[in-house]
Amino acid sequence: MSHLSPLLVQSSGICAERGEGSWLYDKDGNRWLDFTSGIGVTATGHCHPRVVAAAQEQVAKLVHAQYATVSHPNMLALTDRLYEHLPDGLDAVAFSNSGSESVEAAIRLARQTTGRTNLIAFRGGFHGRTLGAASLTTSTSKVRTGWQPLMAGVSIAPFPHAYRYRQDMAPCVDDCLHELDHIFATECNPADTAAIIIEPVQGEYGYYPADAAFMQGLRERCDKHGILLIADEIQAGYGRTGKFWSHEHFGARPDIIITAKGLASGYPLSAIAASKELMSHGYPGSQGGTYGANAVACAAALATLDVIEDEQLVNRADKLGKELLAHLQGLQQEHDCIDDIRGMGLMLGLEIVSAPHQPDGERAAKLLKHCEANGLLMLRCGSNGQVVRWLPPLTVSEAEIEQAVDLFATALKET
Numbered sequence: 001m002s003h004l005s006p007l008l009v010q011s012s013g014i015c016a017e018r019g020e021g022s023w024l025y026d027k028d029g030n031r032w033l034d035f036t037s038g039i040g041v042t043a044t045g046h047c048h049p050r051v052v053a054a055a056q057e058q059v060a061k062l063v064h065a066q067y068a069t070v071s072h073p074n075m076l077a078l079t080d081r082l083y084e085h086l087p088d089g090l091d092a093v094a095f096s097n098s099g100s101e102s103v104e105a106a107i108r109l110a111r112q113t114t115g116r117t118n119l120i121a122f123r124g125g126f127h128g129r130t131l132g133a134a135s136l137t138t139s140t141s142k143v144r145t146g147w148q149p150l151m152a153g154v155s156i157a158p159f160p161h162a163y164r165y166r167q168d169m170a171p172c173v174d175d176c177l178h179e180l181d182h183i184f185a186t187e188c189n190p191a192d193t194a195a196i197i198i199e200p201v202q203g204e205y206g207y208y209p210a211d212a213a214f215m216q217g218l219r220e221r222c223d224k225h226g227i228l229l230i231a232d233e234i235q236a237g238y239g240r241t242g243k244f245w246s247h248e249h250f251g252a253r254p255d256i257i258i259t260a261k262g263l264a265s266g267y268p269l270s271a272i273a274a275s276k277e278l279m280s281h282g283y284p285g286s287q288g289g290t291y292g293a294n295a296v297a298c299a300a301a302l303a304t305l306d307v308i309e310d311e312q313l314v315n316r317a318d319k320l321g322k323e324l325l326a327h328l329q330g331l332q333q334e335h336d337c338i339d340d341i342r343g344m345g346l347m348l349g350l351e352i353v354s355a356p357h358q359p360d361g362e363r364a365a366k367l368l369k370h371c372e373a374n375g376l377l378m379l380r381c382g383s384n385g386q387v388v389r390w391l392p393p394l395t396v397s398e399a400e401i402e403q404a405v406d407l408f409a410t411a412l413k414e415t
């Protein structure tokens, strides 16, 4: 009998015992093609041999080199390796264990360095479950329910959800930037605003990419008013969208980047990156914790970067993402219930509807149950659970993509 808290809601009935590449296995040898990647974490696939070897070697050497007490080589090497992938000028990295913790670290840094209180986040954004991160989150009210009031000083601005607003992208961007200026004029004076935080490709709300004109509009406003631009790259970063960082698609450089998920192939590790200059204006000792930059997690992160570079996973995400998109567009031609396909690279979402623009979370749930019964593990997202997300490891093969599309096509026919 299990004594697991009933408040942990699991989306499948699978008890996974083992993972290998794109596959998860239970103790009876049943297997599922895992197109969730543990919510975008196992970008190198389950138990990539090079990540396993690096972690095993480190476990036998040193596990907990408490980073506020001592330094350790893996942590230092990881800052150097990350630096090679960071935009010019972002030359300092601080580690934590989870995405939410790094969001909190970014909030602290922004408030301490600007001396300002307010933050602007975007409708539909997901930034985590801790108090500060949840206060920035509006992808679903589930995260905010029953424990309000949350952190003060947050304004929510519209994100260019062109599909949802039934607009083309250009007028939608104009409207959203206009509304942001209105927020500055009416509720959140730029002089009080520490940072604007954005997922350049929104995840949990339903795989909505931002737009170059929008991101550049944010950059201009940040430059004009001395506001910091924070890119939450936790789900869309680390190669998933076909560029190393998702903001690179949009030509707007952030002042702070937050990363986690794909960073260490499943070991709990997250980070924020900013300029040393910016970090030097924060409060000494404000970054730290008990478990941050765990030596095994850092070893796994270094091996993850080796795999990403040597197997050219960023290019793979771009190439295979285009192939997957073509398959999904083929399904859309045949099935009216697929109203929209959004996303970039190997981060794609299908909007499931009962009629145009009528989100159908129940149908999406049924589809996923049928997929699970036939050996394909998928996840939903979106405010009504109406978006089926395609989030395979970046190591997925073309044959596995075709197999997953076939299994999903069967589920479409069965439901």
Ligand SMILES: Cc1ncc(COP(=O)(O)O)c(C=O)c1O
Binding pocket: 039, 098, 099, 100, 101, 103, 126, 127, 128, 129, 199, 203, 204, 232, 233, 234, 235, 236, 260
């Ligand atoms: C964009 C984004 N930010 C923050 C988080 C929170 O990360 P964690 O669950 O590791 O706290 C997530 C998790 O899904 C995410 O997708």
